[in-house]
Amino acid sequence: MSGWLALFKRYLSSFIAGAGVTLELTFIGLGLGFIFGLALALARVYGPKWLRAFATGYIEIFRGTPLLVQLFLIYYGLPSLGLTLSQSLSAYIALGFNSAAYQAEYLRGAIQAIGQSQMMAGRSIGLTTWQTIRFVILPQALRLALPSWSNEPISLLKTTAVVFLIAVQDLMARAKRAATVTYNPVGSYLAAAVIYLVMVFAVSALLKWAERKTRIPGFEMGSKRV
Amino acid sequence: MPQPILTIKKLTKIYGNNVIFRDIDLTVAEGDTIVIIGPSGTGKSTLLRCINLLTHPDGGEIWLDADEITAKGANEDLVRQHIGMVFQNFLLFNHLTALDNVKLGLTKVKHMNDKAAEAKAFEELKRVGLSDRAHHYPGQLSGGQQQRVAIARALAMDPRIMLFDEPTSALDPELIGEVLEVMRDLSKSGMTMLVVTHEMGFAREVADRIVFMEKGNIVEEGSPDDLFYRPKFERTREFLWKITELYGKKENADGPSAAEDTESNQPAAEENA
Numbered sequence: 124m125s126g127w128l129a130l131f132k133r134y135l136s137s138f139i140a141g142a143g144v145t146l147e148l149t150f151i152g153l154g155l156g157f158i159f160g161l162a163l164a165l166a167r168v169y170g171p172k173w174l175r176a177f178a179t180g181y182i183e184i185f186r187g188t189p190l191l192v193q194l195f196l197i198y199y200g201l202p203s204l205g206l207t208l209s210q211s212l213s214a215y216i217a218l219g220f221n222s223a224a225y226q227a228e229y230l231r232g233a234i235q236a237i238g239q240s241q242m243m244a245g246r247s248i249g250l251t252t253w254q255t256i257r258f259v260i261l262p263q264a265l266r267l268a269l270p271s272w273s274n275e276p277i278s279l280l281k282t283t284a285v286v287f288l289i290a291v292q293d294l295m296a297r298a299k300r301a302a303t304v305t306y307n308p309v310g311s312y313l314a315a316a317v318i319y320l321v322m323v324f325a326v327s328a329l330l331k332w333a334e335r336k337t338r339i340p341g342f343e344m345g346s347k348r349v
Numbered sequence: 350m351p352q353p354i355l356t357i358k359k360l361t362k363i364y365g366n367n368v369i370f371r372d373i374d375l376t377v378a379e380g381d382t383i384v385i386i387g388p389s390g391t392g393k394s395t396l397l398r399c400i401n402l403l404t405h406p407d408g409g410e411i412w413l414d415a416d417e418i419t420a421k422g423a424n425e426d427l428v429r430q431h432i433g434m435v436f437q438n439f440l441l442f443n444h445l446t447a448l449d450n451v452k453l454g455l456t457k458v459k460h461m462n463d464k465a466a467e468a469k470a471f472e473e474l475k476r477v478g479l480s481d482r483a484h485h486y487p488g489q490l491s492g493g494q495q496q497r498v499a500i501a502r503a504l505a506m507d508p509r510i511m512l513f514d515e516p517t518s519a520l521d522p523e524l525i526g527e528v529l530e531v532m533r534d535l536s537k538s539g540m541t542m543l544v545v546t547h548e549m550g551f552a553r554e555v556a557d558r559i560v561f562m563e564k565g566n567i568v569e570e571g572s573p574d575d576l577f578y579r580p581k582f583e584r585t586r587e588f589l590w591k592i593t594e595l596y597g598k599k600e601n602a603d604g605p606s607a608a609e610d611t612e613s614n615q616p617a618a619e620e621n622a
Contacts, residue, residue, distance in 0.1 A: 243403055244440035248454035248506055249430030258457060262444045341488010342443045 127310045134301045134311070141297035142318050148214055148283040148293060149326075153276055155219025160226030165256065167227070168234050178227070185224035191285050193217050198289045214286040222279050229275065233268035234260060266337050273330040277323055284319075294318060352415060353378045354510050354541050355400070360409035362395055369395045370565035372409070377510065377543055382536040384552040385545045386592065387562035393545040394437075396562075397512045400543070401432040413509065430458055433503030433511040437518050439495040441487040447474060447498045448483040451505045458506070473501040477531050493524030497531055504535075511535070513544040549593045553577065561585050 166178040185193065198213035208216070237260050245255030287296035298315035302308040355377040362369040370392035377383050385393050399406045402418065402425045411419045418428045441450050451473050455466035474480050477497040487495055496516055503511060513532065517525040529551050536542055536555045546552065552559055553573045560570040569576065569585045580586045 240436075240438065240440050241442065244436065244442065246403060246426075247401060247429055247434040247436075247440075248502060249426050249458040250454065251426050254457055258453060259442050259444075263442075266444065339444050339488070340486050342486065 127307070130301065130305050130307055130310050131314070133305075134297070134314075137297045137301065138294065138314060138318060141292060141294035141315075142322065144291065144293040145280065145283050145295075145319075146322065148218060148286060148291070149276065149280045151215045152218030152222050152279055152283065155215065156222025156226050156275075156279075159219065159223035161230055163223060163227035164230035164234055167231050169252070169256070182224045182227055185221050186228075190217065190221045190282060191288065193221055194285060194289060210286075210289050210291045213289060214283075214291050218279065218283060218286075221282075222275060225278075226272065226275055229268050229272040230264065232271075233264040236267055237263050263342070266339065266342070269330070269334050269337065273327075273334070276326050276330065280322060280326060281319060353412075354414060355543070356410075356412040357400070358410045358412070360396070360399060360406050360411065362392065362399055362404070363407045368565055370562070373565075373567060375560065375567070377541060379541055380539045381557045382540075382542040382544065382555050383558050383560060384556040385543065385560045385562055386547065386549075386552065386588070387568075388588065391562045392565045393562055394514050397434070397514050397543065397545060400512060401429050401434050403429075403434075426458075430454075430506050431509045433506060433508035435496070435499050435503055435511065435513045435516045437515040439487070439492070439499045439519070441495055441499055441502070443487050446484050446486055447479060447490065447494075447501075450487070450498055451502045454502065454506050470501075470505060473505045474498070476504065477501045478527075491524055492520045493527045496520065496528045500528075500531055500535070504540075510541040510543060513542065513546065515545050515547070517546065517548060547592055547595070549589070561588065563588070 163178045163181060166174045167182075170178065194213065194217040197208065197217050198210065201208060201213075241259050241263065242252070242255050245259040246252065250258065283293060284295040286293055287299060290296065294315055298311045301314075302311035305311065353376040355375070357373055357375040360373040360375075361371045373396065375383075385396070387393055395404065398404045400411060406419060409419070410417055413428065413431060417423070418425075441447075442453065445453065448467070448470050451470035452466045455461045455469055456463060459466075461469065471480060471483060474483050477500055479494060479497055479501070482490060482494055482498075485494075487498070490498065500511075500516075516532070517528050520528065525548070529548060532542070532544070532551070533555055544551075544556075556573050558570055559573055559576045561568045561576065563584065569580060569582055576585060577589060580589070
């Protein structure tokens with residue numbers, strides 16, 4: 124038991140720093156993924172044929188191949204094309220590009236659920252298509268998407284653990300080092316698991332709060348929309 | 350004769366092999382209320398959607414005042430500002446309060462500052478009798494109230510003409526009256542209106558002209574009295590009789606002049622009986 128306490132004392136700050144890196148990866152990946160994912164979703168719903176085809180192809184490829192393969196291609200593969208990226212940057216890009224594919228599908232579903240009639244209503248008062256998307260469709264679609272989209276931050280937070288394989292110093296990397304040095308894999312990985320769990324709970328609570336905060340009376344999933 | 354607000358020349362709309370309407374001619378003078386009636390699937394709604402360019406006609410011309418809005422290069426967003434549209438299903442912006450629904454076009458399309466837009470939006474809500482519901486969301490309003498907000502939203506843009514696409518068809522019977530009352534007031538105030546409806550009581554009382562459309566053609570048009578009492582075509586007589594029987598009673602039920610209306614609302618009853 125004292126061995127565990129010593130481990131805890133010795134590696135506490137390292138684990139906390141690692142958790143910070145994990146959160147950073149999650150939020151940057153999520154942010155990049157949201158911006159790019161939203162563009163993909165809009166392209167799929169409103170884009171011309173070629174753009175729709177591109178967006179569909181992108182989504183299928185990034186959802187159909189392992190994140191780890193994508194990460195290795197970016198980190199180990201791109202240098203052979205003359206583009207060398209740092210470990211962190213490779214991780215951000217891989218996570219962001221991958222998350223974009225998933226987020227695009229959540230957002231596309233919500234945008235389509237809002238439907239053509241709201242577009243017609245917006246255009247009928249003289250708003251342009253783009254203005255209608257911005258002021259009418261998206262504010263509703265994002266609210267509609269929020270409950271299912273909430274899976275993505277939580278899933279992504281746990282998925283970031285793969286980046287230790289390109290030596291990014293996230294929580295997983297710190298746990299692995301602690302395990303190796305102290306010969307206490309159970310303690311090290313359990314500690315990491317607990318910290319992941321706490322972060323997931325925190326993110327979950329934040330999302331629930333956001334859902335409550337943006338809720339509009341009479342407008343929710345399953346309510347009638349025309 | 351003064352320039353009509355709306356002139357439609359030989360308008361044609363075809364979906365695939367399906368001719369929705371062909372060679373429609375129609376003019377609407379300033380201040381007129383024109384009611385279009387006809388069986389469903391006749392192209393009435395499509396005609397309205399063509400007029401504010403929500404769908405594009407396959408032939409013919411539409412003129413708004415002295416401008417051809419179907420001309421190549423016409424600024425469609427600008428055209429729609431001048432043509433108010435009220436939909437069967439209200440189509441309010443569900444994430445905005447009644448006030449913000451009316452305000453959105455003022456700030457984003459007309460670029461009014463927030464304060465002026467809010468004052469104007471509030472005025473329009475007052476005009477449809479809903480100033481006390483300004484901060485309610487569509488989900489908190491009855492169908493009749495939602496439709497009145499939709500009318501206020503269209504009116505706020507100061508349109509040259511208002512198009513109504515079966516504005517009471519999606520409403521519970523007891524809510525129809527409040528919407529028709531707003532439309533009646535609007536017509537009396539001199540607004541130019543083109544209304545697709547089955548409400549014969551409204552048509553008889555308010556319309557300057559009734560247009561009877563069937564199978565993509567205008568069968569007959571004229572004053573309410575002409576169509577109700579002296580229709581040129583047997584088909585007009587049949588339709589009016591049928592529709593009055595279906596819809597007339599509903600509206601009369603809560604109207605003050607129910608007895609009188611019931612009588613006069615049944616054109617050519619004897620002949621048909």
